[in-house]
Amino acid sequence: MNHNSVKFRPSDKMGDLISSDYKLLLVMSRFGLSLGFGEKTVAQVCEENGVDCVTFLAVANFIHEGNNRMEGEVSDISIVALMGYLKQAHSYFLDFSLPAIRRKLIEAIDCSAKNEIAFLILKFFDEYVGEVRRHMEYEDMNVFTYVNQLLEGKTDENYNISIFARRHNQIEMKLVEFKNIILKYYPEKGNNNLLNAVLFDIFSCEEDLASHCMVEDFLFVPVVRQLEKEKGI
């Protein structure tokens, strides 16, 4: 990868990186990097924590740019580090972000028995979370297992990363629909700051999920594809 063509470099200060794009806070924590980095550079922080700097910056630059760029060579990215990142992201969505939205939702909508819609909204949300869980568990169980085996030199005649890429769907789309239903049809009475707050969270979760799927499609898939090529698949 050509380091001259990207925004963030190993010699940049970690603080500057986060200040210029706060979404990268999520990237940091998913790589297992914590706050309190002082004046250290990205390379220093990564090295001290045993994190692959190239992979960290590849993800950070990808998310910051928001472009789905595919290049010929992706060899510098560590598949193991990238998979670790993706697994952490899955656990963030399932164990933190979505449950937090659910709690706020309960607080924001009138859940008394006379509000029939509240019950349906929660049911819809729970169904959606179930779908996200199945989507991510499939990746954890099947895709990552496949890649780990590939790394050990074992190939599988019946599976390759292109199969995953073709059936990989945009999991945020149903969240968009959920949000739109609240926006268009929730019979809100007067001013509701709580509901707005949860809508903000949903908007940002939606964006985060979309960018997560992009990382899988345009960073992870090409890296695995390259590994497959090396193994003659």
Place this chain on the structure above:
Amino acid sequence: MKNDVLRIAVAESSVIVRNGVLAILRRMPDVGTHSQIIELTSMTALQNCIQTHMPDILIVNPAFEGWFDIDNFKSDSLTAGIKCVALVCNITGQNILKKYDEVIDLFEDEDSFYRKIEALSKTDEDDSELETEALSLREKEIIICVVKGMTNKEIADKLFISIHTVITHRRNISRKLQIHSPAGLTIYAIVNKLVELSEVKM
């Protein structure tokens, strides 16, 4: 749901021209929410893209990496369905350009750029005029059946129409309301008083 997304890939070696095209695409109305724009910097990237993220439209410089083999691309069954747009930056012969589905010139103006991409992105089923139309009485009946938990077959029998017609109605409902799931339709139906909560299949 994947089929709703339009994939546009841009294959161009010049970073300035490539980013110019990307910027214009992003400003295009309706692009963004329903489209995915992919930036391709090399032939290897294009090949990977075809294997893993098959584009619907490919905007490519006929001189991409020296020479883009449009004949081969169009005759290969894998890639034959991709609509190819020539992004012309140098003088290129008409006999080559006519092999592309569309031609965009370096000095193309924005409106004609949009018109060309829009024309290529239209599928047979597209009928954007329907989008703003209100639900018909029949469609409301179908929604009521769906939220009561009836299958397409049961709906067809009850309303004396074919299953095929039921499916067409459901597709139109999804498009008009932008709601694709039964859970979403249920909320819509209750809020709009089409059904009572007690009638809904949980």
